[in-house]
Amino acid sequence: MRNKKVLLLVEIAIFAALGFVLDFVAFKMPQGGSVSLVMVPIVLMAFRRGALAGVITGLLVGLLQIVSGLISVAPLSFSFVVMQVILDYLIAYGVVGIAGLFRSQYLNYAQQYKRGNMIITIVSAVLIASLLRYIVHTITGIFFFAMYVPENENLYTYSIIYNATYMIPIFFLTAIVCSILFITAQRLLEPSKV
Secondary structure, eight states: OHHHHHHHHHHHHHHHHHHHHHTTSSEEOTTSOEESSTHHHHHHHHHHHOHHHHHHHHHHHHHHHHHHTOOOOOSOOHHHHHHHHIIIIIIHHHGGGGGGGGHHHHHHHHHTTOHHHHHHHHHHHHHHHHHHHHHHHHHHHHHHOGGGSOTTSOHHHHHHHHHHHHHHHHHHHHHHHHHHHHHHOGGGGOGGGO
8 A cells, every 4th residue: 555655656756747847848938838748747647646646746846846946926025926936836737637537537438449538538628727727827917917018908808818828829739749648558547557
């Protein structure tokens, strides 16, 4: 039993580190946000071990970004920066692990060899994960990045549009990569086989 817990923790650490590294290969946005493959290892862990493991992996990815200092913060007071960092990095990446709620549905379709349904499940999971992350980033944009909004623009509209410019491509990129990866390398989703 203890060996299984240690193995799970090692897997979470490895997938979090992979997500952190994949975020280096990215198209960076000027006021924060980037288009990268960072969500792929989080979603993979969520499908491999469940939502809780996915959430923990996402939290670790965010924590690695924070401790590395490779984050975008608003020039505000310390307490506001702390809240912004918690939302934009810990919570935003943590909610990606919610994709694991689709795990049992995916495994059910995989046992029946229903590839179309498997892909629909993967895309749905990534859509929900991306949407949740997008909502968190939009909220932080509204509360912490108002100084970047041009004078004649609405703060809410600006945050919604700005965050969509990188979250929509992230959704498509993650959905495509996860669909290809999960269908062609199903062993990755079986903890006992790797």
